[in-house]
Amino acid sequence: MLEVRDLSKSFGGLKAVGNLSIRVGQGEFVGVIGPNGAGKTTLMNLVTGYMQPTSGDILFEGRSIVGLKPYQISHRGVGRTFQVVRPFSEMSVEDNVMTGALFSGAKTSSLAKARKAAELPMELTGLAAKRHMHAGALTLGEKKKLELARALATAPRLLLLDEVMGGVTRGEVDDLMVVLQRIHASGVTIVMIEHLVEVIMALSKRVVVLNFGQKLHEGSPREVVEHPAVIESYLGRPLDAEVA
Numbered sequence: 001m002l003e004v005r006d007l008s009k010s011f012g013g014l015k016a017v018g019n020l021s022i023r024v025g026q027g028e029f030v031g032v033i034g035p036n037g038a039g040k041t042t043l044m045n046l047v048t049g050y051m052q053p054t055s056g057d058i059l060f061e062g063r064s065i066v067g068l069k070p071y072q073i074s075h076r077g078v079g080r081t082f083q084v085v086r087p088f089s090e091m092s093v094e095d096n097v098m099t100g101a102l103f104s105g106a107k108t109s110s111l112a113k114a115r116k117a118a119e120l121p122m123e124l125t126g127l128a129a130k131r132h133m134h135a136g137a138l139t140l141g142e143k144k145k146l147e148l149a150r151a152l153a154t155a156p157r158l159l160l161l162d163e164v165m166g167g168v169t170r171g172e173v174d175d176l177m178v179v180l181q182r183i184h185a186s187g188v189t190i191v192m193i194e195h196l197v198e199v200i201m202a203l204s205k206r207v208v209v210l211n212f213g214q215k216l217h218e219g220s221p222r223e224v225v226e227h228p229a230v231i232e233s234y235l236g237r238p239l240d241a242e243v244a
């Protein structure tokens with residue numbers, strides 16, 4: 001479904017992503033981990049068209065998406081969330097989700113259609129009962145769900161998640177994990193960047209570890225947490241085996 005081929009992105013002399021190749025198959029839930037500055041967000045910005053690669057190619061469903069604008073990539077079926085959530089605070093939850101549908105390209109051109117397109121994302125994220133609340137009144141965990149719902153309203157087949165769990169309480173983490181499982185079960189392929197390794201271990205079947213913009217290791221959650229280079233460069237110590 002997604003094929004990143006020999007991708008590089010340099011900022012001046014710094015190679016944020018270097019000769020990186022990753023494949024994601026339809027229906028997968030892939031985790032991406034790595035230390036601060038490993039190039040995770042840059043990779044996501046490259047795939048979603050917010051940055052252009054220095055070299056390499058990115059194919060989505062067999063066609064190159066390099067050079068396309070973010071809205072064009074969204075229109076092709078690639079959705080994303082951002083690390084910092086920025087809902088329209090004065091607008092209702094439902095109207096916020098509708099903006100996702102309205103700005104996803106030519107697919108949803110009327111308010112009535114956007115309202116309909118917002119329904120399933122609100123159900124999947126558990127926000128349907130709060131549809132009339134101002135987004136500004138939501139907890140951070142709920143704002144993260146709103147961010148997910150807005151991304152889902154663009155009807156993505158592939159969803160890229162950047163640190164969805166950042167800053168939320170432990171209870172909200174558990175809640176968001178259930179939401180992500182539900183989204184995945186609905187048929188959306190997911191690539192998830194996350195600092196909470198136990199979350200990645202619980203949700204993804206395959207984990208890619210980045211370090212200095214390159215792939216340090218790739219494998220099942222258990223393989224990854226037991227790999228000496230991953231322990232040395234990222235985990236710092238072996239992870240409790242039971243979470244793997």
Ligand SMILES: Nc1ncnc2c1ncn2[C@@H]1O[C@H](COP(=O)(O)OP(=O)(O)OP(=O)(O)O)[C@@H](O)[C@H]1O
Nearest residue numbers: 011014015016034035036037038039040041042043
């Ligand atoms: N727009 C930019 N201009 C210059 N350097 C950048 C830019 N964006 C990222 N970098 C640099 O590229 C490297 C990779 O950054 P990136 O944000 O992709 O890492 P990350 O793995 O997402 O880190 P974190 O876990 O802290 O979010 C870092 O050294 C960062 O300082």
